[in-house]
Amino acid sequence: MREHVMRNPAPALLCLLAVACGGDFSNDDLEFQYALPQREDLAAKLPDSAARSGQGLRSQQVGLQVLGGTSELALQAYTAGTRFNASVDGLLSLLELFRNAPPTTRETDRRIWGPFPADDHPGNEVRFVMEREGAEFTYLLQYRPKGAGEDAWWTYLPGTFKADGGIRKGEGTLALDLKLARARGFDTGAATSLDRLDIGYQTRALPTRVELLFTGAGATLPLTRYASRQVPEGLGEMAFRLPGEDLIPGGLLETLDILARWTPDGRGVLVLNILEGDAKGAKYTECWDSRTRITFMRRNWDFLNPTEGDASTCPDVSALEP
Numbered sequence: 266m267r268e269h270v271m272r273n274p275a276p277a278l279l280c281l282l283a284v285a286c287g288g289d290f291s292n293d294d295l296e297f298q299y300a301l302p303q304r305e306d307l308a309a310k311l312p313d314s315a316a317r318s319g320q321g322l323r324s325q326q327v328g329l330q331v332l333g334g335t336s337e338l339a340l341q342a343y344t345a346g347t348r349f350n351a352s353v354d355g356l357l358s359l360l361e362l363f364r365n366a367p368p369t370t371r372e373t374d375r376r377i378w379g380p381f382p383a384d385d386h387p388g389n390e391v392r393f394v395m396e397r398e399g400a401e402f403t404y405l406l407q408y409r410p411k412g413a414g415e416d417a418w419w420t421y422l423p424g425t426f427k428a429d430g431g432i433r434k435g436e437g438t439l440a441l442d443l444k445l446a447r448a449r450g451f452d453t454g455a456a457t458s459l460d461r462l463d464i465g466y467q468t469r470a471l472p473t474r475v476e477l478l479f480t481g482a483g484a485t486l487p488l489t490r491y492a493s494r495q496v497p498e499g500l501g502e503m504a505f506r507l508p509g510e511d512l513i514p515g516g517l518l519e520t521l522d523i524l525a526r527w528t529p530d531g532r533g534v535l536v537l538n539i540l541e542g543d544a545k546g547a548k549y550t551e552c553w554d555s556r557t558r559i560t561f562m563r564r565n566w567d568f569l570n571p572t573e574g575d576a577s578t579c580p581d582v583s584a585l586e587p
Contacts, residue, residue, distance in 0.1 A: 342525035499529035515543030
């Protein structure tokens, strides 16, 4: 994954919100707070072996894997999971600031934090607004030029949550409008190649699911998709679509769909489908052990030797089946 989201988009808010930290939270305030996602709700669950995944995604040519060798695709899936979590952290770092401070204004179905001076964006003010309608919540992180009127607020981060099934259980969305932020003169850091980052999630039923959509600069639709699911047994799943990969030698770039599932001890199974490119229609499956060594391979294009290894070594990840 090439996209990065700012790790600390608004650090100055920490100081601003500290002024309010001495206040009290009402029971109704807590209901608003529970509508905001936390990292443990959205982060991909990775096995310990993911620490060996390295820092970069490498293009792995299908057909060059060796039985008993290190699974480069497993390491790629773990790296994708690590970067998935970094992107989630980038958004949630904004929400954490407001979750930990009492609101400035309380209304029956509305809470407002601010406005405060936006010291990280001089000349601007910032506020956070949450509204409730039954079990549904909407929230907005907004900025405006200092001293401007109510109609000057613009939304950097919109979010929604529909409660269903208990504390922090339900369905939600949140996003960063990076294109609008740049148009307003904001520095979006390392995310200059992105116009928008969207997150959708559901925590009301198992397996829980989180999806990230990355819309590149100038694109009209999201090009890169990452999704994570997990169950209490510790099984994890990462699914991602990667366009523009040079996986197969030839004149066309490939679009890949990759689905990887793993156990807490690091054993896993991965299915790679080539949707577009020089090898459109190719499908590759592999399993690996707790040391990410390949134990089984299947290739749908190889009629003479379609499988290698022992399929019984593949872990049972059926709890993640739809």
